[in-house]
Amino acid sequence: MPERYAAEVVLFDLDGTLVDTLPDLTEAANRTLVELGLPPRTQGEIATFVGQGIGELVRRALGAAVAADSARLETALQVFRRHYAQVNGNDSRLYPGALETLETLRDAGRKLAVVTNKASQFTLPLLERMGILSYFAAVVSGDTLPVKKPDPAMLRYALTQLGASSPIAAVMVGDSRNDALAARALEMPVFLVTYGYSEGQPIHEVPCTAYLESLPEVLNFLA
Numbered sequence: 001m002p003e004r005y006a007a008e009v010v011l012f013d014l015d016g017t018l019v020d021t022l023p024d025l026t027e028a029a030n031r032t033l034v035e036l037g038l039p040p041r042t043q044g045e046i047a048t049f050v051g052q053g054i055g056e057l058v059r060r061a062l063g064a065a066v067a068a069d070s071a072r073l074e075t076a077l078q079v080f081r082r083h084y085a086q087v088n089g090n091d092s093r094l095y096p097g098a099l100e101t102l103e104t105l106r107d108a109g110r111k112l113a114v115v116t117n118k119a120s121q122f123t124l125p126l127l128e129r130m131g132i133l134s135y136f137a138a139v140v141s142g143d144t145l146p147v148k149k150p151d152p153a154m155l156r157y158a159l160t161q162l163g164a165s166s167p168i169a170a171v172m173v174g175d176s177r178n179d180a181l182a183a184r185a186l187e188m189p190v191f192l193v194t195y196g197y198s199e200g201q202p203i204h205e206v207p208c209t210a211y212l213e214s215l216p217e218v219l220n221f222l223a
């Protein structure tokens with residue numbers, strides 16, 4: 001029997017954990033690259049660029065040489081925002097079991113929050129479009145605070161918003177080292193899904209409380 005955690009709060013990462021956003025991120029990135037006269041990227045490449053927000057995604061997609069030109073980088077970011085606003089959600093899908101997991105947690109009286117490095121202009125419409133916005137009592141996005149994960153401030157902010165008594169009363173569920181480092185800085189248990197993006201790093205190299213092959217497995221760890 002695994003150890004069980006009496007979490008009053010469950011914090012969820014978004015991209016690669018709740019929702020497979022890679023098709024739309026790839027489409028927006030490639031529309032951006034083509035518009036700028038640069039070669040498109042494969043979905044596999046883009047997967048390794050996701051995790052630290054759209055600024056990092058665009059910088060990595062451009063490549064180091066082009067991204068070193070700050071004016072081009074800024075233009076590319078604006079172009080990406082325009083394209084992603086158009087496609088955000090078109091081909092994104094909830095991962096198997098995500099909806100059922102949120103339902104079960106809510107029905108058990110736990111408070112849920114999204115803590116994502118995705119910019120808020122994209123986070124809220126995506127949650128709405130996936131039909132899951134109403135499950136969350138708080139949504140902390142990549143531009144809500146001056147810092148992003150792995151800085152633990154985003155998690156702390158979510159706990160404050162939910163009125164959680166302490167980080168020990170919460171667990172985090174994510175797909176990358178950014179999630180793991182942020183949670184571990186607060187000594188919060190952290191579960192990593194093995195189907196996400198993990199910025200191209202083998203997920204089993206990232207220390208965590210336990211790995212989840214599917215989202216509903218988190219229920220086995222909650223008291």
Ligand SMILES: O=C(O)COP(=O)(O)O
Nearest residue numbers: 014015051052053117118
């Ligand atoms: O926007 C990103 O790069 C990743 O977002 P996430 O924190 O929901 O994985």
Ligand SMILES: [Mg+2]
Nearest residue numbers: 013015016175
């Ligand atoms: Mg993620």
